Amino acid sequence: MLISEAAQYIKSTVPTRAVAALYGYTPNAHGFMVCPFHAGDREPSLKLYDSADQKGWYCFGCHAGGSVIDFVMRHDSCSFAMAVRAIDHHLNLHLLIVEDFQTQEQFHQRQIHIDEEAASRLKDLDDQKKAIEKERDQNFDSLLFLEHIPVSLRTARDWDQTLILRDALDYNEYQLSIIEEKRKKVQSWRISQRLRRDP
Numbered sequence: 001m002l003i004s005e006a007a008q009y010i011k012s013t014v015p016t017r018a019v020a021a022l023y024g025y026t027p028n029a030h031g032f033m034v035c036p037f038h039a040g041d042r043e044p045s046l047k048l049y050d051s052a053d054q055k056g057w058y059c060f061g062c063h064a065g066g067s068v069i070d071f072v073m074r075h076d077s078c079s080f081a082m083a084v085r086a087i088d089h090h091l092n093l094h095l096l097i098v099e100d101f102q103t104q105e106q107f108h109q110r111q112i113h114i115d116e117e118a119a120s121r122l123k124d125l126d127d128q129k130k131a132i133e134k135e136r137d138q139n140f141d142s143l144l145f146l147e148h149i150p151v152s153l154r155t156a157r158d159w160d161q162t163l164i165l166r167d168a169l170d171y172n173e174y175q176l177s178i179i180e181e182k183r184k185k186v187q188s189w190r191i192s193q194r195l196r197r198d199p
C-alpha cells in the first residue's frame, strides 16, 4: 500500500485513543486529556474524537487539532510519511510492508535516473546542434562572399567552391533535422520510461 492509501485508511479507521495511548495518554470520562502541545494545561483541554462520523482531536486551549497523523507529526516533530509509518508500525497494522517501501524508493530513484539520463542525452544533442549551426553559418558566409564576386571575375575554383558550399549547407540542414528527430525520441523515451512501473 502506498503512503497516501495507508494514510487514508488510518485516518478513517484508527481510533484516536489508540494513538494517544501509544504516548501514554488516557482521556478522562469526557474524552479530554491534558494537552501536550501547550504549556500549563492543568484542566484537560484536548478532546479526542472517536465517533463513527468524526475522528481526530482538538485542543480548546491552543486550538491545535487534526487527524491522528497530525497528532503524531506534531508530537514527534516528524514528516507526514514518518507519522504514517510510525502508526503502521506501532499499531501493527502492516499496511506498509518493508518491500513496498523499498519498491517505492527504487521507483523514485529510477525516475531521477531517467530524468538525468534524458537531460544528459539532450545536452549532447544541443552541443552537436550548436557545432553544426556554427559550421552552417560559416558555410553560408563563405557562399555569400563567393556570390558577391562578379560573374565575369569568378575562377573555375570559385564555381567549384560554390557547389561544394551549397552541398555542405544542404548536408548541414539534413544533420540538424536528424538531431531534431533524436531530440523528439529522447523526449518520448523519457516519458515512456517514467510511466513504466516494473523495475
Ligand SMILES: [Zn+2]
Pocket: 035, 036, 037, 038, 041, 046, 059, 060, 061, 062, 063, 064
Ligand atoms: Zn493545547
